Amino acid sequence: MGTDFSKKGIGTKFIHAGVEPDASTGAIMTPIYQTSTYVQQAPGVNKGYEYARSQNPTRFALEAAFAAIENGKYGLAFSSGVAATDAVIKLLSPGDEVIAANDMYGGTYRLFTKVFERFGIKFIYVDTTNVANIAKAITPQTKLIWIETPTNPLMNITDIAAVAAIAKPANAILCVDNTFASPYLQNPLDLGADIVMHSATKYLGGHSDVIQGCLIMNDTELRDKLYFIQKSCGAVPGPQDCFLVLRGIKTLHVRMQRHCENGEKIAHYLQSHPKVAKVWWCGFTDNPGYEVAKKQMRGFGGMMSFELKDGSPENTNRVLSSTKVFALAESLGGVESLINHPATMTHASIPREERIKNGLSDSLIRLSVGIEDVEDLIEDLETAIG
Numbered sequence: 001m002g003t004d005f006s007k008k009g010i011g012t013k014f015i016h017a018g019v020e021p022d023a024s025t026g027a028i029m030t031p032i033y034q035t036s037t038y039v040q041q042a043p044g045v046n047k048g049y050e051y052a053r054s055q056n057p058t059r060f061a062l063e064a065a066f067a068a069i070e071n072g073k074y075g076l077a078f079s080s081g082v083a084a085t086d087a088v089i090k091l092l093s094p095g096d097e098v099i100a101a102n103d104m105y106g107g108t109y110r111l112f113t114k115v116f117e118r119f120g121i122k123f124i125y126v127d128t129t130n131v132a133n134i135a136k137a138i139t140p141q142t143k144l145i146w147i148e149t150p151t152n153p154l155m156n157i158t159d160i161a162a163v164a165a166i167a168k169p170a171n172a173i174l175c176v177d178n179t180f181a182s183p184y185l186q187n188p189l190d191l192g193a194d195i196v197m198h199s200a201t202k203y204l205g206g207h208s209d210v211i212q213g214c215l216i217m218n219d220t221e222l223r224d225k226l227y228f229i230q231k232s233c234g235a236v237p238g239p240q241d242c243f244l245v246l247r248g249i250k251t252l253h254v255r256m257q258r259h260c261e262n263g264e265k266i267a268h269y270l271q272s273h274p275k276v277a278k279v280w281w282c283g284f285t286d287n288p289g290y291e292v293a294k295k296q297m298r299g300f301g302g303m304m305s306f307e308l309k310d311g312s313p314e315n316t317n318r319v320l321s322s323t324k325v326f327a328l329a330e331s332l333g334g335v336e337s338l339i340n341h342p343a344t345m346t347h348a349s350i351p352r353e354e355r356i357k358n359g360l361s362d363s364l365i366r367l368s369v370g371i372e373d374v375e376d377l378i379e380d381l382e383t384a385i386g
Helices: 010-016 057-069 081-089 106-119 131-137 160-167 220-233 239-250 252-271 290-296 313-320 352-357 374-385
Strands: 074-078 097-101 122-126 142-148 173-177 195-199 213-217 276-280 303-308 338-340 365-368
Touching (some): 010 239, 074 081, 074 220, 081 173, 081 220, 252 303, 252 374, 313 365
Parallel strands (some): 173 195
Antiparallel strands (some): 074 213, 276 303
């Protein structure tokens, strides 16, 4: 036991990451330690566990798994992806500045603008696909650069290594939201990022049955600061949720293989459809970010967006409401396929004028392509689009 799986193949690593047989029983899966507190041998004398907000064996196993699958040293689990993002911003002080992508998840934008701006943190939004925009926006007050790649929902690609080369001389932390790609397709720490964030609700959990977030990093001082925030602010997941994500990670590689296979077929089907005006998917060779995506990702995933030629509200809503296999729902990354209307669902918190300016139209439809039989998915879209 105690085998180092960090140098093994990606599938082997995902299956064994963070997991050791239970010392007392030999159970191959980490037990669910459903306890709020731990008996101490004497005041201040314990076995490393005091109170479950600070320590829990199930959560610690998951955090070790998070670190392993992202090629990092440290992982921290949070009660949601937004809670993980919240912890990163709490590293900052009033007057600090954050450079962020102008195309991002609506919940992140809401957290930045509606919560943290009130505490004196300034957010500057730029098109991060052009790294020169980031370099131009940096000031002595820049303490954090926050990027998504691919972005939600327009699938824009940012060159992580190029941004890291700008962030380090500026002493700015680079945090990458890697939710859309997952560790199967992309590892930002290997490209120079300081922190990787995931909504583990999505591909890591993979079964639409848990809400969770995580942060992964290599720097010990940064880990200690974020652990203090995790412990002090208390946005930690329960052991049952940690167990579910541990279980999900074991099949991440086989699920992502199918997500990628199905995603490619669906993207090309939509691109050739006479009633579809445009498809956003980073695997098309004419996508502006294709070469960067090819360089820093192992595949192109199952996320995409598209617009109909008849993008009227009536027709858009008709298609959204007509699918039978694709479920109309928020979220993404589960084994089942989802169809989503960002303007009224995941990105409704972004003012319409900002959405339109950044290319997110009222008629945009986002797909999270699941792992069903792709022929059934295509038939479902064919029937819905008409």
